[in-house]
């Protein structure tokens with residue numbers, strides 16, 4: 074099976090069987106994780122909507138834990154490993170050089186992910202995604218996380234092996250194509266991130282076994298965010314790489330200045346970890362001077378990189394569409410962009426939502442001076458549903474609309490619905506995130522089961538304005554869930570039962 078190539082009629086890439094199989098199975102695993110993660114998100118959202126308040130106290134925290142794990146960790150990382158194989162073999166027209174290792178990594182991630190899900194559902198780990206000590210989970214939970222992370226490390230490392238071997242085989246001359254380069258930056262950050270992960274998860278595992286007696290919560294948070302924050306930058310880097318790849322494949326866009334785009338990826342590698350400090354702004358670990366310098370100045374080195382991409386991608390689309398003759402007025406090119414192609418519209422919405430909802434709010438909430446009035450409020454999940462959901466998840470959905478015809482060789486079922494899906498999902502997420510941020514600005518806490526405080530010895534009522542914002546969370550959440558279900562039906566339905574294309 075290894076070494077057998079075919080030429081893809083839609084993208085022109087020479088695709089080898091084992092590389093194709095790795096991309097396919099990682100995508101299938103990713104979508105299945107999104108099924109569980111999305112269902113949990115739905116249940117949590119209708120629980121936070123006070124007029125519904127669906128789950129029991131215990132299940133709220135249990136399912137919130139699972140939502141974070143399956144949506145943020147599993148869906149996104151499985152998809153990123155698919156991207157690793159796609160950009161380091163398919164896009165370079167070479168074979169996968171170590172497919173066995175690819176399967177070992179995949180298997181570890183599956184086993185680790187399954188263990189985590191089972192332990193959480195069995196009630197052994199109501200610790201939420203961050204598993205802050207001294208909250209203690211069953212040792213198997215930490216073992217599951219470690220296995221998943223080792224599997225991911227194997228997957229990300231294969232990128233380097235593939236591109237080095239591909240160069241020897243003459244697949245590219247001086248430098249990698251931009252999409253591959255971007256995923257390469259993500260892989261470098263991934264290796265650094267997973268090293269922090271090992272440094273914190275292995276001791277915590279030993280602590281849960283009583284081998285280590287005590288872990289200082291401040292140290293835990295410091296090292297944990299060396300894992301937790303840069304892993305979001307893997308997502309940002311991979312998402313931006315997808316922006317370039319999808320706009321290139323759907324419109325033929327080429328960056329106006331490729332060197333600038335590459336430099337921006339390098340900025341991510343160097344400066345993203347300094348931004349981890351925004352998670353520690355209420356901790357006594359760093360001095361106020363350190364926090365102000367870090368979050369008012371250093372942080373912008375990475376933010377600047379995102380600004381570059383946010384201009385470079387639309388500019389590339391504008392240039393190519395103007396070349397095609399859409400030159401009337403300032404915006405004819407924008408009107409004539411392929412808005413009916415769900416791959417393109419998903420990426421366009423991803424750029425908008427990531428920039429205007431996720432990015433701007435992140436810069437504001439991450440500043441030392443502002444952080445204290447938003448810390449641990451509902452505004453924070455509002456911010457990151459703009460980044461990892463409106464941004465990354467939507468971009469990955471868009472790419473998968475291209476990969477299904479190209480790699481699974483099936484055409485999309487329900488093409489008319491597929492056209493609408495990115496809009497339904499995107500608008501839902503926008504309403505959800507804005508509702509969360511607005512409620513947070515009135516002090517509504519995150520990770521809180523009952524903001525009416527029923528049965529509490531003292532009474533407290535929030536500003537009545539939050540009723541509207543919490544309803545936005547419920548209604549936006551339901552709309553996003555409808556968009557998510559449509560995505561799952563279309564993608565899995567096409568993979569299983571779409572018309573064969575070649």
Ligand code: HEM
Pocket residue numbers: 111114115117118119121137138140141144145149201202203454458461462466505518519520521546549550551553554557
């Ligand atoms: C239909 C889509 C989604 C809905 C309706 C939804 C809704 C929610 C809600 C209501 C919360 C609870 C916040 C709280 O009570 O503090 C939450 C938390 C969270 N969501 Fe989502 N979400 C969705 C999709 C996603 C996706 C795709 C991701 C990841 C890529 C994600 C990542 C997270 C994370 C990491 C948390 C925080 C968990 C924690 O505090 O431990 N969500 N989501």
Ligand SMILES: [Cu+2]
Pocket residue numbers: 301302305348349351352
């Ligand atoms: Cu962060």
